[in-house]
Amino acid sequence: MARLPYAARVARHRISIAREQYKFSCAHMTVFPDGSKERLHGHNYMIALALDVDRVDLAAMIPFTTIKAALAELCAAWKEHVLIAARNPHLVILRDDKELELTLCGERYVLPRSDALLLPIDNISVEALAAHIAELLRDRIARLSSHIRMLEVTVEEVPGQGASC
Secondary structure, eight states: OOOOHHHSSSSEEEEOOOOOOOOEEEEEEEOOOOOOOOOOOEEEEEEEEEEESSSOOOOOOOOOOHHHHHHHHHHHHHHEEEEEEETTTTEEEEEEEEEEEEETTEEEEEEGEEEEEEESOOOOHHHHHHHHHHHHHHHHTTTTTTEEEEEEEEEEEEETTEEEE
C-alpha cells in the first residue's frame, strides 16, 4: 500500500452548527445584472456554520455557546424585516426617516422604517447573504481559538437550495 504524503496525513477536523433554530423570516427582492428583479417575497432562511480546525484536544476546545449566541443574535436582528441591499446600483433612497422611500429597478416602495434593514451589500441573494454573514462573524469566531483554519457559512432559502461562503 502506498503511503500518503505527509500533508495528506495531517488530521483536519470540521465542527458544524446547523440547527433549526438558526433561521430568520424576512422579505427581499433579488436584483439581476440586467436591472430586472424578483417581486417582493419572503423566505425562511436558515444559517449553518462550519469550522475547520487543526486540533480537537481538550486544550483546543471551542465554546459552542459563543457561536450559537452570535447566530441567534443575527437571526433575531433580521427576523421579520424587509432586507434591502444598500449598495445596489439600481437602488435610489428617496427618503429615510420614519418611512423608507426608495426606488429599486425603477419601482417605488415606501416602508415603515422599523420594518426595513439596509445591509451594506449589493444584492439580497443567498450568495451575498452568506458572504455578509461570514464577514460579520469572522472576527468574533477567530477570537475563540488560534486553531480555526476556515469558517464556512451556508444560507439556505429553502431546504437544499442555498449558498456557502
